[in-house]
Structures are given as C-alpha cells and as structure tokens.
Amino acid sequence: MTRPPVHGGAAAPPYLAPRHNGGPPIADDEGPPWGQGDPHLFLHWQRAHRAAWKNIPREVMLFRMAKADRLGLTYAEYTLEILERGRYLQVEDKARIAEIKALRRRRRRRA
Numbered sequence: 001m002t003r004p005p006v007h008g009g010a011a012a013p014p015y016l017a018p019r020h021n022g023g024p025p026i027a028d029d030e031g032p033p034w035g036q037g038d039p040h041l042f043l044h045w046q047r048a049h050r051a052a053w054k055n056i057p058r059e060v061m062l063f064r065m066a067k068a069d070r071l072g073l074t075y076a077e078y079t080l081e082i083l084e085r086g087r088y089l090q091v092e093d094k095a096r097i098a099e100i101k102a103l104r105r106r107r108r109r110r111a
Contacts, residue, residue, distance in 0.1 A: 052083055071097055077104070 034042030056064075061075075068078035071089055077100050081089055089097060 053079075073097065073100060074104075 032039065064078055064082075065075050067089075068075050071078065071091065073081075073089075078089065081087055081096075081100065087093075087096075
C-alpha cells in the first residue's frame with residue numbers, strides 16, 4: 001500500500017513499519033570492534049596500544065624523531081622497531097633498515 005501523491009505529484013515511499021524512524025537500514029553494522037573474540041582481551045590490547053603511543057615523554061619522542069630521521073625512517077617505523085623487537089636501530093643495521101623501507105614501498109602499492 002502506498003501513500004497518496006504529495007504536492008509535486010511524486011509518489012511518497014511505502015508506509016513504514018510501526019516504530020520505524022524512517023532512516024536508512026543499518027546494513028554496514030559488522031558487529032562489535034573486537035569481532036568474534038574476547039572483548040576483555042581486546043580492551044587490554046587497546047589500552048596497551050594507547051599507552052605505547054600516547055604516553056611518551058617529549059624528550060624521548062624528540063630523540064626518536066631525530067634518530068629516525070638520521071636513519072631515513074619515519075618516527076612510526078623507528079618506534080615500531082623498538083616496540084616489536086626491542087632493538088634500537090643503528091647506522092650499522094643497514095639490512096634491517098632496507099627491509100623496513102621495502103615494506104614501506106609494498107604498503108604504498110597496496111593502498
């Protein structure tokens with residue numbers, strides 16, 4: 001059953017179900033951000049990620065930025081190396097720096 005035409009002569013959309021707000025369907029809802037896993041574990045990882053990236057003293061951040069710049073890396077790449085592997089890259093670590101730069105190029109091509 002459709003509504004009678006409105007003032008322009010165009011037909012209005014069909015009547016809505018009771019208690020429907022008339023908005024678009026929620027088709028893009030893919031569930032909670034943690035997916036099918038444990039929400040407790042997700043929240044712990046989220047808090048740890050925030051702590052690793054946000055609570056860095058200014059002096060440490062400036063030191064890492066200068067060091068990353070000397071090595072030809074971004075701040076994020078240099079910091080990830082510290083966080084993931086516990087290694088502070090030096091100029092002598094040419095092979096590892098080349099790997100990181102190659103990964104950077106690969107990520108750009110995918111995007």
